[in-house]
Every structure is written in structure tokens, then in C-alpha cells.
Amino acid sequence: MRKATSLLFLIGLAFLLTVIAAQIDFGHAPLIVGKGINAAAPTKVGSANIVAAVVLAYRGIDTLGELAILFTAAIAGGMVLGLRNADAAPDPEAGFILRTAADLLFPVLLVVGLFIVFHGHLTPGGGFQGGVVLAAAFFLPLLAHPGSTMNHPVLGLVEGLAGGAFIVIGLFGLLDQGEFLRPLLDKGALGTLWSAGTLPLLYLAVGLKVGSELASLLAHISEYEVLD
Amino acid sequence: MSGLELTPIVCAGALGLVVIGLFGMVISPHLIRIILSLAVLEGGANLFMIMVGYQPDAVAPIIVNGVIPAAMVDPVPQALVLTAIVIGVGVQAFAITLTMRLRRAYGTQDVREIRRRMEQDISRAAGVTATPGSKDEPEFPHPRNAAVRMGRG
Numbered sequence: 001m002r003k004a005t006s007l008l009f010l011i012g013l014a015f016l017l018t019v020i021a022a023q024i025d026f027g028h029a030p031l032i033v034g035k036g037i038n039a040a041a042p043t044k045v046g047s048a049n050i051v052a053a054v055v056l057a058y059r060g061i062d063t064l065g066e067l068a069i070l071f072t073a074a075i076a077g078g079m080v081l082g083l084r085n086a087d088a089a090p091d092p093e094a095g096f097i098l099r100t101a102a103d104l105l106f107p108v109l110l111v112v113g114l115f116i117v118f119h120g121h122l123t124p125g126g127g128f129q130g131g132v133v134l135a136a137a138f139f140l141p142l143l144a145h146p147g148s149t150m151n152h153p154v155l156g157l158v159e160g161l162a163g164g165a166f167i168v169i170g171l172f173g174l175l176d177q178g179e180f181l182r183p184l185l186d187k188g189a190l191g192t193l194w195s196a197g198t199l200p201l202l203y204l205a206v207g208l209k210v211g212s213e214l215a216s217l218l219a220h221i222s223e224y225e226v227l228d
Numbered sequence: 229m230s231g232l233e234l235t236p237i238v239c240a241g242a243l244g245l246v247v248i249g250l251f252g253m254v255i256s257p258h259l260i261r262i263i264l265s266l267a268v269l270e271g272g273a274n275l276f277m278i279m280v281g282y283q284p285d286a287v288a289p290i291i292v293n294g295v296i297p298a299a300m301v302d303p304v305p306q307a308l309v310l311t312a313i314v315i316g317v318g319v320q321a322f323a324i325t326l327t328m329r330l331r332r333a334y335g336t337q338d339v340r341e342i343r344r345r346m347e348q349d350i351s352r353a354a355g356v357t358a359t360p361g362s363k364d365e366p367e368f369p370h371p372r373n374a375a376v377r378m379g380r381g
Contacts, residue, residue, distance in 0.1 A: 006251070026235045033304060034301075034304045049289075055307045055311075062311065070315070076322055128314050189294075214317075
């Protein structure tokens with residue numbers, strides 16, 4: 001009975017979604033703001049990646065809220081799982097391939113993650129994507145050596161400093177130009193590494209914050225005792 | 229095949245992913261499968277959002293070598309999807325931690341079983357005795373319960 005009603009509901013929903021989708025004129029973007037941003041962003045923000053300009057300049061305060069959501073998820077995850085029992089049975093050792101690969105991959109992941117973070121305003125990618133790669137770099141040794149633990153105080157410090165830096169840069173924009181998170185500094189030449197004013201700094205803060213948050217969350221999950 | 233002809237196919241795919249994800253969330257009683265269905269649903273919603281900003285003759289909104297292209301797709305849905313993906317990761321990670329906690333407390337990931345056990349715990353804590361024979365009755369364990377206690381959950 002429950003399955004039949006669920007199926008009926010889903011058929012109705014599929015029909016509703018199809019009708020809504022049929023109304024949309026695909027191929028012609030319904031938002032005019034996109035065209036305006038595409039035209040203005042290269043000169044006004046100075047960022048070659050216009051999505052980065054939208055994320056950090058036009059809707060920078062949304063990104064701050066997004067960071068707050070990720071922060072809350074990481075804190076809540078850590079609180080729900082708690083610290084590992086000292087007398088819990090140790091996790092099984094990792095295999096030879098994983099241990100060797102973790103040692104080899106750590107520098108590669110670090111370089112790739114930092115590259116993606118630093119080039120966030122020029123190429124696809126940015127703080128969030130690079131931060132996830134950085135988190136993977138610091139989480140991989142934990143998988144390879146199950147006995148070791150993550151240095152949670154240092155991660156918390158990095159996370160707090162990065163989040164504070166993001167807000168401080170935003171407040172500088174507020175004091176200097178009267179708008180929170182307004183891009184400051186010299187815009188530089190379009191498409192070079194030192195361009196787009198404060199955008200690379202903001203993305204660096206985002207990358208460090210996302211990386212440390214995800215690394216600490218993954219560490220909490222993996223440090224949790226396996227069942228009995 | 230030009231981009232615009234592919235649009236209905238990709239659009240149907242995106243809506244199909246949304247419906248498949250919801251179907252999995254409604255039908256499956258297993259918590260991990262519910263979380264995976266949520267991920268599928270999110271993928272469909274994100275794909276649909278990207279589709280809305282699509283233009284057949286436009287390129288990605290990134291300026292390469294200082295040459296500004298004639299037409300670029302709408303960057304706003306892409307930025308929104310970036311936000312949606314990050315929030316999705318946060319939600320999924322939190323859901324996984326709650327699932328781990330439930331598995332530890334009740335030894336199962338079946339929502340029906342967890343519901344039974346929670347109802348029992350709540351009524352026991354409140355000092356209420358359930359009517360005999362009802363599904364909240366704590367005294368007669370369900371056969372599935374016994375199997376879980378023996379470590380086959």
C-alpha cells in the first residue's frame with residue numbers, strides 16, 4: 001500500500017516537473033543578470049573566471065553563509081561522533097599498496113590542491129575544489145596508518161584563522177568602499193596570477209578553511225570505533 | 229548533433245535522476261541507500277540548474293588568454309550549483325555521521341527497525357507501556373531484533 005502511494009506520488013511529481021521543464025525556453029538563459037555579469041566582470045572585478053567573480057564578489061556574502069553551513073556540518077559531525085574510546089580495539093592495518101600510494105600521493109595531492117586554490121580566479125576550480133583535494137592529501141595518511149590520529153587543535157587553528165581572514169577582508173571592503181566583501185587592491189592584468197584584487201586571497205582562505213574542515217570531519221569519521 | 233537537439237535528452241535525464249533519487253528515498257528502508265538516493269537527487273537537481281543557463285553557441289564563462297568570447301553561458305546557475313554541491317557534501321557528511329551513531333546504538337541501518345527500537349526507548353523512558361501486540365510493544369522482540377543481537381544485522 002505504502003509503495004503504491006509512493007509510486008503514485010512519484011508519477012505525479014515526474015509529470016509536474018516535466019510540465020515545468022517544458023515551460024523553460026532552453027538555450028536562452030532566463031536570467032538577464034548573467035549577461036550583465038559576463039559583460040562587466042572582466043573589467044570591474046578583473047577575474048578571468050567569471051564564476052569565481054560571481055561566487056566571491058557578486059554573491060560573496062552567500063559564500064560566507066555557505067562556509068558557515070559547512071562549518072556547522074563539520075562541528076555537528078564531530079559532536080555526534082565524539083572522541084575515540086581509548087580502550088577500543090585498533091583498526092586493521094592497511095595493505096602495502098595503500099601505504100606506499102599514500103606516501104607517494106601526499107606531495108602530488110598537496111601541489112595539485114594548492115595549484116587549484118591559487119588559480120581559482122583564472123581556471124575552473126577554486127577554493128572549494130582545491131580545499132577538498134587538500135583534505136584528501138591530509139586524510140590519506142590516516143587511512144594508510146590507522147593507528148595515527150589527526151592533529152585536531154592545529155586543524156581548528158587553521159580553520160579559525162582562515163574563516164577570520166575571510167571576514168576581515170570583507171570588513172576591509174566595508175570600511176574602504178562601503179560594501180561588505182567588495183574586491184579591493186589592484187586588479188592587475190586580466191588572466192595573470194596576480195590579478196583580481198582580493199579574490200585570490202579570499203579563495204586561499206576558503207581553500208584552507210574547507211580543507212581543514214573536511215580533513216577534520218573525515219578524521220572524526222575514520223577514527224570512530226568499528227562496531228565491537 | 230547540435231547542442232540544442234540534445235537538450236530534451238539531457239533535461240529528461242536530469243528530471244529522471246531527481247525522480248529516481250526520490251523513489252530510492254521513499255522506497256528503501258536502508259539508511260545508507262537513502263543517503264545515496266539523496267546524492268542522486270542532488271545530482272539531478274544540479275544538472276537541471278546547469279541546463280537552465282545553457283546556450284548552444286556559448287562557451288564556459290572563463291576568459292582564456294585575454295580574449296573575451298562572443299557568447300558565454302550564464303555564470304549565475306554555475307555559481308549556485310557550486311554552492312549546492314558544497315552544501316550537499318556537508319549534509320551528506322552529517323547524515324553519514326548520524327547513520328554511524330545509529331548503527332552503533334541499535335546495530336542496524338533499517339529505518340523500520342530503528343523506529344521500533346526508538347519508540348520502545350521513548351515509551352520506556354516516559355514510563356508508558358505500549359498496548360500488548362502493538363508494534364511498539366517492548367516485551368516481545370521482533371524476530372529481526374534477535375538476529376541483530378546475534379551480530380547478523
